[in-house]
Amino acid sequence: MTKAEHHEAFSTASMALFRIMYGLVMSYSLIRFMLSGWVEELWIKPTFFFKYAWATWMPVWEPTGLYLHISITLLAALGVTLGLFYKASLLVFVTSFIGLQLFDQTNYLNHYYLVICLSMPLFLSPAGQRFSLDCLWREKAVLISTEAWPLYLLRFQLGLVYVFAAIAKIESDWLFYGQPLSIWLSSRVDLPFIGPLFSLDYTPLIMSWCGFLYDLLIVPALLWSTTRLWAYLVVIGFHSMTHILFDIGIFPLLMTLLTPIFFHPNWPITLWEKIKNMMGDQHKDLHTHQPMESYSTHHFSIQKPWLKRSLIGFICIWCTFHIIFPLRTLWLEDNVLWSERGMRYSWRVMLREKNGSLTYRVKSLSSQREWEVNPKAYLTPRQLSEMSGQADMIVQLSHWIKQDFETRLKQKVAVYADIWVSLNGRPPKRMLNPNLDLTQVELDDPRLILAPPLNPPLHSF
Amino acid sequence: MIRSIIKTQTAAETQTTIETQAGKWKNLCCLFLLLLSIFSCEAELSNSNNEVYDEGRGQLLASIKQHLVLPLLTDFKIKLDALDESITQKDLGLSQVAWQDVMLHWQWLELFQFGPAGVSGLRIAGQDLRDQIYAFPLSNPCRVEQVWATADYEADAWLSNAAINVIGLDAMEHLLFKEGSESVCPDSTRIIREGEWAQFQDDPNQVENQRWAYLASLSQGLQQGYTAIHQAWEGEFGQAFTKASTPFNSQREVIDQVFAGMFYFDEVVKDLKLGAPAGIYMTCLESQCPEQLELRSSNLSHLALANNLKALQALFKGEYLLDLRLNPEPNAAAIPVYGFDHLLEQEGAAELSEAIELHISEALSLLDNISSFEEALQDNPASITALHTKIKELCDLLKSQFVTVLNLSVPQEGAGDND
Known part of the structure; x- marks a missing residue:
């Protein structure tokens, strides 16, 4: 592999774009939170807060403190988006975001847990040293290529959601009776165009199976270059549908915008080039423009052996935990949907109407x-x-x-x-x-x- | 910065790649545009449903309006006019009977505290108009006596500015059914402390004159409240309700509002009308709290609750039965009668519908054996407990399976997202 081919194969471009999308969606989410009056509804109006058993110490701030907390979280999310003081911003963002989640257990959502989980691979990755203000203003070295693991770690973290969502759907209500989709769809038959379909008897069951197969197959389909584009089309269709049908907030947007991490790592660059060429200025650009980052481009790799060993150890533990922990329900002799034991942190998304x-x-x-x-x-x-x-x-x-x-x-x-x-x-x-x-x-x-x-x-x- | 790429690729190589993959990338661009348009248009999409697609839900909403709310309001007006007339005649016996008629009729409409009758800010298109008609559980006879003694009702625009516990049917109850000249107010209140009440009672003519003047003012307020609710139902709100158009986003949202009205059974009927007086609910720490009974002076508590149950029954049947109506509306006959029982049947939950109707019938049967809640509390408290248990079972069904099957939203749970 030539140096150029290597750089393209493990380009940091898609990771950097992942970082931008992650930060953007979370910034949007926090702004939406403030504008919708949810700060008051969720944390100011209640007189009692449900605490996580392991975080009973977490206080809920007074209104001014709350808004300050959210503002800091928002600033940090913007810092992540822009790649400004990236690692510090990400650290502040995830810490304060976890704080928001700890205020009241009532507000637990799987996609907030995903946001928290994704912060670790993002932190370890070189996503902040490309397309970032750190490179532009603070003259940090631009990393145009990377070792493979940061990319695979991000894909792993995102792919888990789909895989475990498929595993969670292997139960009779979902696969044999089309529930709870049947209940949900029957109340949405007034939707234009698609609504009448929902009143057909077998629609929920068919959609349940489609949902199961989607979760099961979408990761391999995204990884395989032949099916990738079609798979992403399905991703867009699936999440658009869930966005229209259910009140699941930023989840569809988050998943749709983050899923391109499964694409070729250099896809943002390639896409940009194609767009420019489609606009008819390819000759000018290709022949006359020098890359802005060419003054200091580097490859991201861990050089120190002890650091590398520690990192490998940490990643192994991290991945093992994220594979085993959602499966803990297999050891509990419970109907999880009924007892809710093991329901949280196991990617059991939209599985029951209770x-x-x-x-x-x-x-x-x-x-x-x-x-x-x-x-x-x-x-x-x-x-x-x-x-x-x-x-x-x-x-x-x-x-x-x-x-x-x-x-x-x-x-x-x-x-x-x-x-x-x-x-x-x-x-x-x-x-x-x-x-x-x-x-x-x-x-x-x-x-x-x-x-x-x-x-x-x-x-x- | 984005230009800083692929330093080693030659222009020729790039050109080849462009040609072979141009179509692919064009598709990708289209996908992004599609994605953006879907996310940005979703709100508009859900708002644009001027056409009703779910026939069952559409029929339910039309039936609620045409066979329940409007006929109930029409009869309410007839009874309200009779009350108005009796107050004009200053005939206490006639007024008491007319008031009972109006009060018990309003108990049907208590279940429809959504739309104009609903609380503003909590209910879609809520205008707080119910509170102009009836304030329970915020009724306050002492405050009524203060207004009565001081003739505050004579002030300009008093009706629009008065607190809800000195206007409406519960204020009227105190004026029509109060016995004796003793005040219900504690000694610390101004009218007792400063002797205003005693002075007021010294002149029986003044007491009577102010009673009728206050009643006339209240009657005027009831007429205004009725007119506002009726106009809303006959006008824009009624149309929006049946078509699920603005301010509603969907039929589901309209039905959620109807369901919010049903919560009256859980929060008011079960807890406050039965649980609290019987000492079952947490607001009564004594063995019993008969002073918390609804309509205690007129001794109508049990009949009021019976009409609440009949209204719920009517919501399930889809109509306010013709033989109960004073003025059957022939025009509404074209709209088929369709209640929640039909909708549950459509959703494959006919058994749930039967269970709910059975509970309502059983609760009504238990009520038949009670001639007065106050007497029953003294002589046969078990009868009240049995009724409370039956209503609780009914509420359990409504709050669990009914909500689940129809995918309803519990009132005001909307803040935040789900997954």
Whole structure:
């Protein structure tokens, strides 16, 4: 391989563009957050916040602090986009973004987890030393080519989402009954053009299988140059459809704009050249223009052996973790959709339509008097909707209710929950043991979560 | 900077590559443009559905408007006029009967707290008009007595500026059913502390005159509230409701609003009308709290709840039955009757529909055995608990399977994204 061929084969161009898209989408997301009034809805209005068990210490700032926090996150995202103080910007961005996620567990989204996961390969990669202000203004060396691993690591991280999303779909509701797609599509039949299709009996099942096959095959199809362009066309179609049908925020945009990392690493350069040539100035450009970065172009590689060894070790651990951790549900003898154990951080995206009716019962231990408590009294409607089918959050709120009642009544109380949950259209079934004092129970207590429903979901065929 | 590339490629090589791959790259450019246009047009797409594609949902919305809301409002107006007339005649007995008629009829409409009757900022096209008609659970007889004694209602534009707990049907209830001259206000309130109430009660003629003047003012407010709601339903809002057009983005959004109205059963009927007085709900820390009963003075609590249930039943059946109507509207006959039961059947959940209707019927049967909530609380509290349990089961169905099957959004959960 000649030096030029090598440079083209592992060009840093696609990685740099990946960085720009990542930063842009996150900047857009944060601006959208502020303009939509979600800062107030999600973090100012609530009086109670659900904490991750491993981050109960995380405080929620006062409004000024919150806006300051988000502004810093936004500035850092812009820094990533522009490649200005790239590594510092990425570090600030991901730290403050994790902070935002830790405020309230209610707001967990798989694609926010993806954003956090992607930051590590981005940090290790030379994505900040191409098409960046660091190179232009701070005269950092332009890295036009790289060793292969940073590119493969980014592809690995992104590809995991698709692969595990396919694995998660291997279950009867999705593959045999077309649920929950059937429920979701039936309420979107008023959409122009495509809406009437959704009312056909077999459409949800066909779409479920298409979704499964898409997740399963899209990574190999993107990696193979023969199918790559068509595969990307499918990516655009798929994510456009999910964007139109579901409220999944930036996820479709993020995936559509990041997926070209599977293309040839030099594709942005090649595309730019083609565009210029199509515009008719190829001769002028090709013969007269000298590359702007030609004053200091370098190849990215780790020279120090100890650093290389450490890095290889770290990457092995990182990848092993990201393969094994989402599979932890295989070791749990649970229906994940019902118990939600292992639901987070395992790329189980849009897999269930689940709604619960939750009432707490507070019992005075001295008088045995019992009261019903509507969790709405403590939560915002969004928090209520998110927590109504999730055992860990129901238990968490029970501690708060206990504290509230013991303060008001000046006596010890026990807190129980009546929770009826409908999963994918099934008749409601009791989810938690109503006779357990939730304030005295551990989350892994086998008595806590009752057996999942065994009957098939709602289906129309 | 982007020009800084492929230093070693010759122009000739590049030219060859360009020719062989030009089509491919052209396609890629088109894909990007397509992507951009899809993401930017999506909002417009969902807004442009002037045509209703889902016949079932379209029929449901048309039926709710034509066979439920408009006929209910028409009868409300007839009853409101009778109340107005009785107040003009200053006939207490007649006014009490007319008020009961209006109040119980309004209990049907309590379930329709969306659109103009809904809370502004929480409901699409909400104008807070329900609060002009009825304020429960914010009713405040003491505040009513303050206005009564001080004749505040005489002030210019008083109706538009008054707090919701001194106007509407619940204020009227206190004026029409209050017995004796004792005030319900605590001693610390100004009218008691400064002797205004005692002084006011010293002159029975003044008490009566101000009662009727206040009632006339309230009646005028009810007429205004009715007119505003009726005009909205007959006009732009009603059209938007059936066509799912602006301010709605989709039929789904309209049905979400109807569902938000149904939450009245969970938050008001179950918790406040039954749970709190019976000492079951958290707002009552005593053994019972009969003072939290709705319509306690007029002793209509049980009948009010029965009409709430009948309204829910009507939403499932799709109509306010003709034999209940004072003024059947012949024009609406062309629109087929279509309720949530039909929609659930369309979605393959007929069993759920049957279960909900069974719960409503059973709750109504339990109510038949209760002649007064206040008496039942004293003599047979188990009957109230049984009714509460039945309503809770009904709410559990609505908040779990019903929401799931119809893919409804629980009111106000909209902030943020999902995945």
